[in-house]
Each structure stands twice: as structure tokens, then as C-alpha cells.
Amino acid sequence: MTLTRFASQTLLVGALALPFSASVDAQQHPGKPNPKRGAELAVKLCSNCHTTQADNAARVKADVPTFREIAALDDQTDVRITGKIMMPRHPMPSINLTRSELADVVAYIQSLKAPN
Numbered sequence: 001m002t003l004t005r006f007a008s009q010t011l012l013v014g015a016l017a018l019p020f021s022a023s024v025d026a027q028q029h030p031g032k033p034n035p036k037r038g039a040e041l042a043v044k045l046c047s048n049c050h051t052t053q054a055d056n057a058a059r060v061k062a063d064v065p066t067f068r069e070i071a072a073l074d075d076q077t078d079v080r081i082t083g084k085i086m087m088p089r090h091p092m093p094s095i096n097l098t099r100s101e102l103a104d105v106v107a108y109i110q111s112l113k114a115p116n
């Protein structure tokens with residue numbers, strides 16, 4: 001392999017890794033949902049509307065369910081949460097996530113299910 005090719009590949013990998021500081025975790029467990037990475041995505045993409053941390057009291061918007069409330073809904077499942085994110089009901093916007101990001105965010109939401 002030439003040096004130029006090596007350099008450009010390294011740059012490309014670097015650029016892809018940049019947006020997610022937790023991508024190292026994801027690489028260590030490929031295919032396994034990573035709630036830590038999900039938490040970071042949630043803060044970036046969802047926290048304008050949803051309270052994404054476990055503390056329901058720190059509510060962002062009165063009419064938007066907190067992630068902990070979503071996790072605590074009766075008979076809540078990963079599949080149901082995934083469906084609500086992929087086919088959101090207005091005014092929840094449609095958000096572009098890869099399959100693995102989606103799984104990470106769902107794993108994070110489910111991790112908040114805990115007795116109050």
C-alpha cells in the first residue's frame with residue numbers, strides 16, 4: 001500500500017470516528033446496543049424536547065414525555081419504542097438514525113426504567 005493511500009484511509013477513518021466520542025465502545029462490542037452511546041445521542045438529538053436524563057423533575061417541555069416516562073409505559077418494549085422513533089407522531093420530528101444508533105438510543109431509554 002502506498003503512503004498516500006494509507007494517509008487518506010487514516011484520515012477517512014478519523015473523520016468517521018469524530019462525531020461519536022464513544023465509538024470505541026461500539027467497536028469493542030459490534031452489534032450489541034450501547035446505552036452509553038445512546039445517552040450521548042439522546043443529549044445531542046432529543047434533549048431539546050425530551051428530558052433525557054433519569055430525573056423526571058428536570059422537565060424540558062410540559063407536553064413531551066420524559067425518556068424515563070416512556071420507558072415506564074405499560075408493556076413497553078424495545079420494538080414499540082423503535083417504532084415510535086421511526087414513525088413519530090406529530091409534533092415529534094422524524095430523525096435520521098442508523099440502525100445501530102437507533103438500537104443504542106432505545107437501549108438507553110430502556111435503561112431508565114427503574115422504580116421511583
Ligand code: HEC
Pocket residue numbers: 041042045046047048049050063064065070073081084085089090091092093095105
Ligand atoms: C422537536 C421536539 C422533539 C424532538 C427533537 C424529539 N422528540 Fe420524541 N417526541 C416529541 C413529542 C412532542 C412526542 C409526543 C408525540 C405524541 O403526542 O405522541 C414525542 C414522542 C416520542 C416517543 C413516543 C412516546 C410514547 O408515547 O410512546 C418516543 C419513543 C420519542 N419521542 C423518542 C425520541 C427520541 C429517541 C428522540 C431523539 C433521537 C426524540 N424523541 C426527539 C418531541 C420530540
